[in-house]
Amino acid sequence: xxxxSAALERAVSELARLPGIGxxxxxxxALHLIQQGDDRMLQLADAxxxxxxxxxxxxxxxxxxxxxxxxICADGRRDALTLCVVEDVRDVLALENTQAFRGRYHVLGGxxxxxDGMGPGDLSIDHLVxxxxxxxxxxxxxxxxxxMEGDTTAFYLYRRLQPLGVNLxxxxxxxxxxxxxxxxxxxxxxxxxxxxxxYEQTIKG
Amino acid sequence: xxxxSAALERAVSELARLPGIGxxxxxxxALHLIQQGDDRMLQLADAxxxxxxxxxxxxxxxxxxxxxxxxICADGRRDALTLCVVEDVRDVLALENTQAFRGRYHVLGGxxxxxDGMGPGDLSIDHLVxxxxxxxxxxxxxxxxxxMEGDTTAFYLYRRLQPLGVNLxxxxxxxxxxxxxxxxxxxxxxxxxxxxxxYEQTIKG
Numbered sequence: 001x002x003x004x005s006a007a008l009e010r011a012v013s014e015l016a017r018l019p020g021i022g023x024x025x026x027x028x029x030a031l032h033l034i035q036q037g038d039d040r041m042l043q044l045a046d047a048x049x050x051x052x053x054x055x056x057x058x059x060x061x062x063x064x065x066x067x068x069x070x071x072i073c074a075d076g077r078r079d080a081l082t083l084c085v086v087e088d089v090r091d092v093l094a095l096e097n098t099q100a101f102r103g104r105y106h107v108l109g110g111x112x113x114x115x116d117g118m119g120p121g122d123l124s125i126d127h128l129v130x131x132x133x134x135x136x137x138x139x140x141x142x143x144x145x146x147x148m149e150g151d152t153t154a155f156y157l158y159r160r161l162q163p164l165g166v167n168l169x170x171x172x173x174x175x176x177x178x179x180x181x182x183x184x185x186x187x188x189x190x191x192x193x194x195x196x197x198x199y200e201q202t203i204k205g
Numbered sequence: 206x207x208x209x210s211a212a213l214e215r216a217v218s219e220l221a222r223l224p225g226i227g228x229x230x231x232x233x234x235a236l237h238l239i240q241q242g243d244d245r246m247l248q249l250a251d252a253x254x255x256x257x258x259x260x261x262x263x264x265x266x267x268x269x270x271x272x273x274x275x276x277i278c279a280d281g282r283r284d285a286l287t288l289c290v291v292e293d294v295r296d297v298l299a300l301e302n303t304q305a306f307r308g309r310y311h312v313l314g315g316x317x318x319x320x321d322g323m324g325p326g327d328l329s330i331d332h333l334v335x336x337x338x339x340x341x342x343x344x345x346x347x348x349x350x351x352x353m354e355g356d357t358t359a360f361y362l363y364r365r366l367q368p369l370g371v372n373l374x375x376x377x378x379x380x381x382x383x384x385x386x387x388x389x390x391x392x393x394x395x396x397x398x399x400x401x402x403x404y405e406q407t408i409k410g
Contacts, residue, residue, distance in 0.1 A: 011256040066210045
């Protein structure tokens with residue numbers, strides 16, 4: 001479909017490079033922006049420009065930040081000896097939302113995935129090992145996806161960190177809270193049986 | 206969910222104002238942009254900035270254009286006496302794609318919809334009436350959605366244009382090409398029966 005404007009064509013091409021947005025959706029977004037008026041477009045353009053200029057990665061945990069050290073790493077009230085290892089910033093946000101973890105994070109920037117050409121060298125793993133040794137970390141919690149890539153990455157981290165004598169833990173696996181038992185998949189069910197816990201433990205605190 | 210960066214927060218808010226994009230999708234898009242690097246972000250920002258600065262509406266047909274008169278209106282080879290009335294630019298693109306219409310367009314910029322507060326005065330209807338009178342238009346084809354709003358708009362246009370003695374036509378309604386009869390809705394089916402055409406007419410040319 002030939003567009004009647006070179007500027008529109010360019011905006012559509014750029015928008016269509018976003019994940020999950022095809023050319024038709026991109027056109028719909030661009031026409032919506034035009035309908036909203038110039039101010040709206042300039043605000044969006046400026047916000048994205050600003051995103052490129054302002055954001056950086058925290059030099060300690062590799063999470064996203066506006067400052068060289070992110071607000072979580074800079075927060076002295078958090079447990080400095082417990083590190084939670086996650087794939088990316090979204091996982092930090094999801095965990096922070098629960099307020100269940102009060103330590104600090106280490107963002108890997110991906111998972112080991114030979115299929116996608118992601119090896120350990122592409123992730124912030126060396127820096128994690130350095131941090132654990134240098135900061136006297138006592139516990140590293142692997143909070144990775146329960147996928148092949150997540151499991152592979154956890155096992156690789158285990159082999160790198162185990163010699164340091166640090167306590168290595170992993171997120172509990174089992175039935176998601178609020179789900180009907182009958183809809184849980186076979187592997188989740190069998191793991192929930194194998195790793196069953198005393199009932200009393202679940203009604204305390 | 207509190208984001209770790211004010212620049213990210215702003216980009217997410219702006220992206221979430223696009224149609225069909227919620228806050229979670231907006232965050233995914235913003236993090237994707239960050240992962241793609243600064244160049245990618247600046248390109249997108251610049252393309253949207255450019256969209257605001259460069260595009261305008263054609264002074265004749267109100268379609269989108271980089272120039273005061275769009276390429277369709279400026280094309281002397283097109284039939285200047287037939288006007289196709291459409292809701293917005295996407296309809297122009299869809300029709301142009303078929304190459305079935307060789308006249309010119311008039312983009313209303315919406316449809317009459319009291320529910321959405323859209324009255325005739327919000328659309329380029331007065332200008333359409335002026336054009337039909339001033340340019341000696343012989344046919345106006347209503348190519349509007351087959352919805353209540355589309356039908357209301359067509360009827361309003363009919364009452365405004367009919368006194369000018371111009372030939373008013375409407376897109377054929379019936380079975381979509383390539384669809385199984387059994388899946389057509391009742392109203393489409395009954396209209397297709399009522400407005401049945403001689404078979405020979407469909408096998409010519």
